[in-house]
Amino acid sequence: MINESVLLESRTLRTSVLERTDVLDRVKALSLLPDGLHVTTAMVAAYYEVAETAIRQLIQRHRDELTGNGMAVLRGSELQDFESDNLSPSKRRSLTIYSRRAVLNVGMLLRDSEVARQVRTYLLDAEHEVRTHPVDNLVHRVTWGNLHERIDNRITDVLGKTVVPMLNVLIETSGEQRRELISLREDVQQIQMKLVEHDLQISRLQRGQEVRALTGVIGTIDAMNWKEFELHVAELLRRDGCTDVEVYGGHGGDRGVDITAKTADGRTVAVQCKNFAPFRHVLSGEMQKFLGSSKVLHQADVALYVATCAFTRESLAIAAQGGVTAVHRGLLEAWSAGVRLQVLR
Incomplete structure (x- = not known):
């Protein structure tokens, strides 16, 4: 089993596990902006329980890598458009946002964070489990693959076409319950993502292909x-x-x-x-x-x-x-x- 600290040193190894963003929610709940895709620097710092200055220092050292994995700096009209949909208007001149992949990337680079250490450990444990999964279990999953696929697709279709649009309408018209509804929508979107990932795994097995990461x-x-x-x-x-x-x-x-x-x-x-x-x-x-x-x-x-x-x-x-x-x-x-x-x- 590889020690979690090697992720701090090996960009190649970090890249190989970047698709495992589900690990973030397994270690600790990650709050997202209303778009369901991004977080701010303050939200990243809160997740890893460090000061914002620690995140900014990390960006200075690894800007190219983080940018390649979903970090972006918004300015001008792009910032205004993003704020109008996701944040209260402000006088800020720029805003750094992060995708889930970028947040995971931060966790593989932060040294002085217990949460980041847990993320790295969980990542390598999960990767080890995938690589050592018994063949018989994979065959069993293929046997039931068609049934799982139909169930996953039906649920995903209902969530995407009915539940999420309904929650969007409720959020627009609600007052006191707005925060709870946004949290519920995030939970539903997480379920959709996991179902898509499961469908992807089943499809690969049915075609007899090796599991190929999204990286x-x-x-x-x-x-x-x-x-x-x-x-x-x-x-x-x-x-x-x-x-x-x-x-x-x-x-x-x-x-x-x-x-x-x-x-x-x-x-x-x-x-x-x-x-x-x-x-x-x-x-x-x-x-x-x-x-x-x-x-x-x-x-x-x-x-x-x-x-x-x-x-x-x-x-x-x-x-x-x-x-x-x-x-x-x-x-x-x-x-x-x-x-x-x-x-x-």
């Missing part, structure tokens, strides 16, 4: 330009059995969509691709525009809005009402790594 998947996507991103999404559609996949590449004939295709069972597909910075949000006006293009102009049976960021509450509500599947950053990562979208099955 680097979202980083590769972030490095793409808009054209490369559209081609990437087109390949995902083909991988999942779609035919007649056509990428318009932004020219005038697209009529408001970036990709069209047909599912294996003949349903028409219209796709919007947005290669946004991870701290941005897809706004309600953008979703309304795509809803009109996909459902009215193209009369698509399946409408996918694929983005490298999150969606605002309002845009998610519009998507749910109009029958648009919102493929947010987390779901995009899982889809790119091998999970098939439920709507394409």
Whole structure:
């Protein structure tokens, strides 16, 4: 068994376990901003029970690594947009935000934090358990794989299309219970993430493939330009059995969509691709525009809005009402790594 301290010295080892963000919640509950994706420097410091200065000093030494794993500094209009959705307005000139992956990265670098030490120990224990898992147990899981997959997908679909939108509406209209509802929504989103991870594991086993970590998947996507991103999404559609996949590449004939295709069972597909910075949000006006293009102009049976960021509450509500599947950053990562979208099955 490797000692947890080696994570402090080996960036390669840190990279190999960065997908295990579930460890954060196993060690201690991690509070997230209302977007369900990010935390601030103060929230990172509170989680690891250290002063904010310790986090800032860590950033100075490891800025490139943390930035590559989801840390970003917001300024100007980007900061204003983010604050309007997630924080009370302030006079701050900049704001550093962290994804769950970046928070985990911090835990593998912090020396003087008991919580960080527990995170490192838990990470290596979990990794050791995965690598030494008996073969017979894996075979048993494959035997029941189809049943687990159907149950997971049904629950995920209900949570994403019914429960989360309902909580969003309640949060918007509630007063005293707002904080409790936000906490409940975070719990539901955590369940969704775990179900997606479980579906990913089952899918890998069913295809007879070796378990492949998500490490680097979202980083590769972030490095793409808009054209490369559209081609990437087109390949995902083909991988999942779609035919007649056509990428318009932004020219005038697209009529408001970036990709069209047909599912294996003949349903028409219209796709919007947005290669946004991870701290941005897809706004309600953008979703309304795509809803009109996909459902009215193209009369698509399946409408996918694929983005490298999150969606605002309002845009998610519009998507749910109009029958648009919102493929947010987390779901995009899982889809790119091998999970098939439920709507394409």
